[in-house]
Amino acid sequence: MSTFGTHHTHISYIGTRALLPPFSKSREQSSVKEEGSTRTGEASGMGRAPCCDKANVKKGSWSPDEDAKLKSYIEQHGTGGNWIALPRKIGLKRCGKSCRLRWLNYLRPNIKHGGFSEEEDNIIFRLYISIGSRWSIIASQLPGRTDNDVKNYWNTKLKKKFLGKQRKETSAADPKRETAGDGHGNLGITGWPQQPALTYPIDHVCHDIGQGQASMRKEHGARDPDDGDASNCLVMPSTVPQQEIYDDPFSLAWSSLQQNSGAQALLCPTSFWTELDDILRFNLMKMDESNAATKSENMNWNEVSPFLYPNTYDGRL
DNA sequence: AATCTCACCAACCGCCGGGAC
């Protein structure tokens, strides 16, 4: 089997487009140059050359015949490290990028579609809280899932699941408050869930950051906690009590807002996501610093797991 | 039965990093 390893499913790299500098080289296959490559210099004029002849490529849904051709060819010959040249070889009137996407998201072996488990939900949510919308990394922690799948799942269901939980818990605590919103989908706040708490190792609890981050509480270090450098700690959602983190990630984020003195500002979901955004930005910054310090070649399980299982995190990246 | 609305998800788009030249 030749080049099935071109996909990123198993924790091999971090995205190049992310806010962070790349953790790794991601394209070991890119050194393979082939006959039929489109590197011709024909687009030496102004602007970026299109990756394919837009006028002569088919768009839209793939037919079973096209799927069969692509699957069969790749299973026999691999991608050859050049997606752009692939459709010509197969005789498909498709853009190379489209072929790549079709293979990675649908045709390659062991792809799972739909039916996300509760555990997968939790993983996605924890990672989203920690690193934001870096779907390729999140998907890499879910065998058989693609970044596109995870992204779609988050956007269409998981986000609503969270907000639905918020709504449900709000009304359960005080049914009258169900209608306490503004009539435009905004919610009143009350009835916070009480969850059993897990405990961080005390060594991983840092002190407040200051510097405009006073509302955020540092919960665990992104690297050796013994170095005493508070700037190397990551921030969990702002007001989770020190040493505590909730087992249910939905409640975790929600409870973080419950105890925020600024919770009154969170009368609508939009505000919640804004705060979440702030947290994410800060975490990304911290990850960036952490990455610079560790010079890691690859985003791997050791780097992601602290965000998933902070109570068992040993303090090192 | 017809029409509208919404949710879902496959596919596209455009940007970026980095290797090849």
Add this chain to the structure above:
DNA sequence: AGTCCCGGCGGTTGGTGAGAT
């Protein structure tokens, strides 16, 4: 050293089906 091109990524769009009106 500079330019070109490819692969990879996240954001967005558009087609489709199900449910509501």
